[in-house]
Amino acid sequence: MAFFARAASGKCARFLAVLSLLPFFWGVPSEVRAESFQTVAPTAILIDADSEAVLFEKNADELVAPASMAKIMTAEIVFNELKGGRLTMDTEFVVSEHAWKTGGASSGGSSMFAKVNSSVRLEDLLRGLIVQSGNDAAIAIAEGISGTEENFARRMNERARQLGLTKSTFRNPTGYADPAQKVTVRELAMLALHIIRTYPELYKMFGEREFTWNKIRQLNRNPLFAFNIGADGLKTGYIEESGYGLVGSAVQNGQRLVVVVNGLKTAKDRANESRKLLDWGFRAFESRQLFQEGQVVGEAQVFGGDRRSLPLVSKRPVRVLVPRGETERVTARIVYTGPLRAPVQKGAEVAKLQVNRGEMKAVELPLYAGEDVQVGTLSQRALDGLMEFSTGWARRAFSSLLERI
Structure with missing residues (x-):
């Protein structure tokens, strides 16, 4: 698994660790597959509860x-x-x-x-x-x-x-x-x-x-509840300003999906569009595991510690849903603000893992320090300070050069 990082300019930079998931290149970009499903709901989203993968969304961040x-x-x-x-x-x-x-x-x-x-x-x-x-x-x-x-x-x-x-x-x-x-x-x-x-x-x-x-x-x-789809909650809503909406959840074969629709013209449309989204989600996708629970996903750089980096782990399995029977290209990246400052306690949340299907962000999960990092010796801290000063100076100089070009 390839691992590398790049940093934006500034003393406390936004670090991006890119994971090359070569075993998980499954072909068709997810946004193409998602667009194959259409809904008349003005706003909608369908999420797999276990992986938090977004299977479908339409105006999902619009205020309603x-x-x-x-x-x-x-x-x-x-x-x-x-x-x-x-x-x-x-x-x-x-x-x-x-x-x-x-x-x-x-x-x-x-x-x-x-x-x-x-x-x-x-x-x-x-x-x-x-x-x-x-x-x-x-x-x-x-x-x-x-x-x-x-x-x-x-x-x-x-x-x-x-x-x-x-x-x-x-x-x-x-x-x-x-x-x-x-x-x-x-x-x-x-x-x-x-x-x-x-x-x-x-x-x-x-x-x-x-x-x-x-x-x-x-x-x-x-x-x-009127459909045989494993529904077990949650809530409907209607006022003139909103149209007909629903937050629903259903479970089939151990998989839970959560659907939300809003802005529909009739109660019948609300029921039908919600059911169709759930049916499609259960039928069209299957789960693939990227990392096991506790598996090292990558590393984060550490400043002023007794070690220069620490392993990052997820506290639960990392899964992504892909179109059933198809191949799909899946990539992942680790994002954190760093370098991290010692001391860092094992189990502390220090980064996020973002998994993409094509251009769509499918999963975002917290990552945790896999080991303790203690404050380093004076010489270690001095060396880290010198490196941070020199790399920070280089980043600023490079940014200044780009601004003049």
């Missing part, structure tokens, strides 16, 4: 209104509180007059039909939120946790940033229309993957087919 798909973020905050022991399923929240009037039956939107001023267990509110898409449940949860919807929305945004959702902005827990409430289908898919992996037991609520509250039985609105 989430409608009730925003409730996935509301649920994540509750799940995180439950996991941290700060709430329990028996915690009770009061359904305020605001929650009842704004999100109840009289509002004309989806509701769990909770009674005004009643105390409801969190477990029931969660089912009202997830299965019935109750806006009254969403508001009661928000007020119970943060006092007001506005405070809860700030918490939604803080949590979104913690999870790496950098573009999405939330303004309420329900998904009601707000000019500033925008998400991308890529980040909705990221959020779904996070919930599936982090809260596997709580995630099962998204797969419940019905829930009865206040003697009113309601079916789960997820249309994928």
Whole structure:
């Protein structure tokens, strides 16, 4: 496996390590294959959950209104509180007059039909939120946790940033229309993957087919449950500003795919386009392993240490999905800001591995230090300093020369 690095100018440069994956040159560029599938959905994405490989995307980074798909973020905050022991399923929240009037039956939107001023267990509110898409449940949860919807929305945004959702902005827990409430289908898919992996037991609520509250039985609105495709979650959404959208997940033969569509004109289109994307993903791709768990993927340069470089490893197998029965050219690269500064602790996240199919980035995973690097001796550090000074000077001189040409 060939390995080399180049650095941009500057004292702390962006290093690029390029891996030549000669055994994995499988022919047809993935973007050509991806374009063979067409969808009428204005925005869409299909992701393999295990490898995080993007199998299909269309305007995936365009900001759109989430409608009730925003409730996935509301649920994540509750799940995180439950996991941290700060709430329990028996915690009770009061359904305020605001929650009842704004999100109840009289509002004309989806509701769990909770009674005004009643105390409801969190477990029931969660089912009202997830299965019935109750806006009254969403508001009661928000007020119970943060006092007001506005405070809860700030918490939604803080949590979104913690999870790496950098573009999405939330303004309420329900998904009601707000000019500033925008998400991308890529980040909705990221959020779904996070919930599936982090809260596997709580995630099962998204797969419940019905829930009865206040003697009113309601079916789960997820249309994928009507198809025999292994669907087990997550959430639909519709407001006039967004059109019809869905975040869905399905499992077949141990493989999980996550699909997100938005902006469709009818509920029928939403169901059909989501199903077609999942069917195509399960049928058209197969998994190939590039690196085993713990296998050395490459090296990173180290400054001021007792060694000049350290091995980089992945904590889980690195796989990429390629068109079934076809050959495809796959390349990978390691990106990190460096050289790394000693000391570096074994297991520290220090780089990223980016795997491309053709020109499309298929997988991006963190890489970790495979060994400890201690601070070097005075002579080692002096030598590293001299080399960094000379190479930095050379880079700056070369950049200056290019600017004059």
